[in-house]
Amino acid sequence: MYVLMATAVARDRDKAVRFFHALSDETRIRIMERLRDGEQCVCDLTEALKTGQSRLSFHLRVLKDAGLVTDRPEGRWIYYSLNPNALRELEDLVSWLTESHAASVRRC
Amino acid sequence: MYVLMATAVARDRDKAVRFFHALSDETRIRIMERLRDGEQCVCDLTEALKTGQSRLSFHLRVLKDAGLVTDRPEGRWIYYSLNPNALRELEDLVSWLTESHAASVRRC
DNA sequence: TCGATTCATCAAGAAACATTGATCAGTTGT
DNA sequence: ACAACTGATCAATGTTTCTTGATGAATCGA
Numbered sequence: 329m330y331v332l333m334a335t336a337v338a339r340d341r342d343k344a345v346r347f348f349h350a351l352s353d354e355t356r357i358r359i360m361e362r363l364r365d366g367e368q369c370v371c372d373l374t375e376a377l378k379t380g381q382s383r384l385s386f387h388l389r390v391l392k393d394a395g396l397v398t399d400r401p402e403g404r405w406i407y408y409s410l411n412p413n414a415l416r417e418l419e420d421l422v423s424w425l426t427e428s429h430a431a432s433v434r435r436c
Numbered sequence: 437m438y439v440l441m442a443t444a445v446a447r448d449r450d451k452a453v454r455f456f457h458a459l460s461d462e463t464r465i466r467i468m469e470r471l472r473d474g475e476q477c478v479c480d481l482t483e484a485l486k487t488g489q490s491r492l493s494f495h496l497r498v499l500k501d502a503g504l505v506t507d508r509p510e511g512r513w514i515y516y517s518l519n520p521n522a523l524r525e526l527e528d529l530v531s532w533l534t535e536s537h538a539a540s541v542r543r544c
Numbered sequence: 545t546c547g548a549t550t551c552a553t554c555a556a557g558a559a560a561c562a563t564t565g566a567t568c569a570g571t572t573g574t
Numbered sequence: 575a576c577a578a579c580t581g582a583t584c585a586a587t588g589t590t591t592c593t594t595g596a597t598g599a600a601t602c603g604a
Binding site: 382383386405 | 570572
């Protein structure tokens, strides 16, 4: 039981670190901002963010590895979009981090 | 007007990067977890996290520079606690990042 | 005042991350 | 089949971040 709870916390912590790291970069935040309004292919993003293709590819991979975005190949394009599940998880993790978890002996 | 909005977005982005970076490390997440349940001095944290003092000091500084925690010297101790305002800001930023901001021409 | 305690800061080295240009693979139109 | 295009990956380099041990400032009790 203790062990189970411990691993659950470790999992949350791990996921939090993963997500937060993926979002700890301006270019990646800009990508997320773009994707909020719908899926985009890499060339849309290079255009919008005015940056090199391999640089963008690198950052997209970081976001994808974290699970925050998904990709969908179509013809010679690859469309990226936000992963709504991950975003929900992100919000949950922020709540988890924010709210007290004191195994309260006091009356609440 | 455009400029004002642009700088507002830049500010959000900046703050997001700052917060997320501060939270993108396991040790710092553990510190936050500890502080959820009330203020702690550095020696409490070294004890709890079983790690070196200068290492902890380093991570506390990162959190403090990001504004996520505050410190309160008392005698020879320095007590750290979460900054509730920053946590609220963090939640807002996550929402900002999550929700579509399409300057919608369509009927909503 | 002296020694012990708490904590920040610094410098040096190690590790992780980001950027760039080049190359490669897959797709499409001719 | 070929040329043009999209995007991933790689290698080299530069930059940032993390860790460690040492030093120093402030506080406290004896």
